[in-house]
Amino acid sequence: MIFEDSNIVTKDGYDFKFTPSACSSCGGKCCTGESGYIWAKYHEIEKMANFLDLTIEEFATIYIRKVKHRYSLIEKQIDIGNYACIFFDNSLKQCTIYPVRPLQCRTFPFWEIYKNDKEEVKKECLGVID
Ligand code: SF4
Incomplete structure (x- = not known):
């Protein structure tokens, strides 16, 4: 609890x-550092897509990579050896989808x-x- x-x-x-x-x-x-995974379940992908006014297919094409049977948000490289979640705004230093971020981020x-x-x-x- x-x-x-x-x-x-x-x-x-x-x-x-x-x-x-x-x-x-x-x-x-x-939200930054070594390369890793930001896991998202289908219902979370649905929420993020809605938040951005995209269809699930559009959202998945742009922001998701499939890793075996799971889904992860993609990353962007912000420096040598330093990566950020695609939804991290490196200037503002904040998550741009904060209200609908996946459980992994919330916990x-x-x-x-x-x-x-x-x-x-x-x-x-x-x-x-x-
Ligand atoms: S979804 Fe938001 S909180 Fe989660 S890793 Fe990406 S930027 Fe950080």
Whole structure:
């Protein structure tokens, strides 16, 4: 269960907390970095397409890559060895589809891989605190 007040978010089973206010000064560390995947399910693709006033086919052609049986948003290279999600505005340092971003984005930094690795998630997210 996630508990959220305006300043601090906690989740059962995680020994760290998250302060969303840090996002305004972070510059988008969770949307940029090494190349990776931003997984999206069909119903999320549908929502993003609607948000952008595109058909699902149009959206998928422009923004989606198929990886085996799954779908990921594509990335753009912003520097040597540095990539960003296609929907990250590198000038404004923010997500341009924030209200309809996929679950993977919504649940960060409370990812399973960070459950027992507070030091690692701290490197990835300025908003993580003890
Ligand atoms: S969809 Fe938005 S929040 Fe998710 S990685 Fe892309 S820019 Fe970041």
